[in-house]
Amino acid sequence: MADYDGFADRYDRTADLSPTRVPIEFYSVFKLLGDITGQDWLDVGCGTGIYTRAMRRRGARRVVGVDLSPEMVRIANEAEANEPLGVEYLVRDAAELEEIAPFDGALGAFLLHYSTDRKHLDRMCRGISRNLAPGGRFVTHQLNPEISTAPGYYRPYGIDFRFPAHALKDGDGFTFRFDAPNVDSPEFGIHYWSRPVLDDALAAAGFRDIRWVMPELSPQAAAQPDADRWQDYLDRPICVLIEATRS
Numbered sequence: 001m002a003d004y005d006g007f008a009d010r011y012d013r014t015a016d017l018s019p020t021r022v023p024i025e026f027y028s029v030f031k032l033l034g035d036i037t038g039q040d041w042l043d044v045g046c047g048t049g050i051y052t053r054a055m056r057r058r059g060a061r062r063v064v065g066v067d068l069s070p071e072m073v074r075i076a077n078e079a080e081a082n083e084p085l086g087v088e089y090l091v092r093d094a095a096e097l098e099e100i101a102p103f104d105g106a107l108g109a110f111l112l113h114y115s116t117d118r119k120h121l122d123r124m125c126r127g128i129s130r131n132l133a134p135g136g137r138f139v140t141h142q143l144n145p146e147i148s149t150a151p152g153y154y155r156p157y158g159i160d161f162r163f164p165a166h167a168l169k170d171g172d173g174f175t176f177r178f179d180a181p182n183v184d185s186p187e188f189g190i191h192y193w194s195r196p197v198l199d200d201a202l203a204a205a206g207f208r209d210i211r212w213v214m215p216e217l218s219p220q221a222a223a224q225p226d227a228d229r230w231q232d233y234l235d236r237p238i239c240v241l242i243e244a245t246r247s
Contacts, residue, residue: 018157018159019156020158023220024234028216029109029139029141039061039105040063042107043106045109046066046073046076047067047109048075049065049087052087053079056086063087064087064088067092068093077089095127096127099130102133104133105137105139107138112142116171116191121197125207129205137243138202138207142240143192144236144237145194145195147237153236158180162176162187170193172191207245208247209245214237215240217230217234
């Protein structure tokens with residue numbers, strides 16, 4: 001299985017080519033984030049800075065992106081140099097995240113399912129919590145515990161999974177690859193976590209008011225003649241949203 005250093009220069013293309021990114025993922029994430037004008041946000045697992053830059057453009061006062069991959073952070077810094085927005089990027093492991101600042105919010109798009117065991121998951125949650133001011137929000141785009149394991153189910157939506165033969169249980173590892181035109185994607189490894197385990201890990205890290213939110217189709221996409229193409233995905237989305245508040 002590959003890591004993201006070797007895929008960093010191609011990663012942004014998956015955002016451009018993945019059919020669900022704009023009409024479902026971006027729309028749902030930013031709807032849940034709401035008005036972030038004047039707030040300070042931490043983007044954990046920021047990758048090449050797609051969400052980091054978008055939060056700054058949407059009025060956040062300070063945005064800091066952290067990612068384990070030096071190559072991802074290098075590309076994010078190149079984007080900042082080409083179009084300065086005042087975004088900061090740091091190479092950091094989410095599971096070993098020291099206190100950077102008391103942020104108003106933290107975003108983790110595709111984050112917690114990279115934890116390899118329960119202790120790793122707990123460390124991620126604690127690292128995020130220690131960087132939030134009391135009452136600060138954590139919003140994450142997390143692998144759906146009810147994901148479909150039917151072969152090829154998500155191929156029309158730009159992702160192909162290889163699941164274990166048995167029913168998924170907490171901590172199980174499996175792989176996915178981007179299935180988009182002209183993207184030579186390796187396989188990436190992630191891990192399955194059920195809702196009770198995720199809720200428990202967040203609560204143990206000091207979060208309350210944990211809320212699960214299903215993704216939605218943007219009004220613009222819903223108004224198109226082919227809007228029914230999204231129904232299978234919306235019935236069993238790859239990722240759902242979780243919102244939690246630091247006590």
